[in-house]
Amino acid sequence: MNFNQQMIQEYGPDLYRFCLTLTKDRGRADDLYQDSFVLALTYDREIDPEGFRSLLFRIAHRKWQDGRRKWARRNRIAPETSEDLLLSLVDQGPSLEDQVLEREKSKEVNRAILDLPDPMREVVLLFYMADYSLKEIAQSLDLPEGTVKSRLHYAKETLKENLKEYRHDQ
Incomplete structure (x- = not known):
């Protein structure tokens, strides 16, 4: 197995969930996943296997940020009328009832x-899905590490409140 195949097998599923x-x-x-791998695998500098992920x-x-900027420019000219929903990726539970509850x-x-x-x-996704450290997130987003910590803290608090509200509504 060559380097490219090994990297796709090792990091592909996590990267796809992140892209989704x-x-x-x-x-x-699908497009973001493919474009990211193509760009990474054709990178013109030597890539350390430890830093590839x-x-x-x-x-x-x-690439996602660039796409959002392009979309925002296009949307000012011709607004998009429908919003796509995120399809949930869940592990299969042992029973149908467990599967439904987990979903x-x-x-x-x-x-x-x-x-x-x-x-x-962005900070939540990079921290929990991409397993970035706070320092790596700060470097990726060109932010001070304290700002990343603050955003992560407020995101957790917001998520707790939003999930509490959902439970009370049911």
Whole structure:
């Protein structure tokens, strides 16, 4: 197995979930996933295998940000009328009832994450899905580490409140 195949097998599933959560659309996630791997694997500098994962997630995040800026410019000219929903990725439970409960919990957590303001959502996704350290997130987003900590803290508090509200509404 060559380096490219090994990296795709090792980091592919995590990167795809990350792309899907960022884009909220399978088609766009597929494109972002593919573009990120192509760019990372054709990178013109020597890549340290230890740093490849970080590079891969950083590329995906930056490409997503670029795409959002393009979308915002286009949307000012011709507004988009429908919003895509994030499809939930859940582990299979041992029973149908457990599967349904897990799926509902996962949907609510995903909705709560998607309702976060973009700066908080980015930090949450990079920290929990991409397993970035606070320092890596700060470097990726060109922010002070204290700002990353603050955003993560407020994101957690916001998620707790939003999930409490959901439980009270049921």
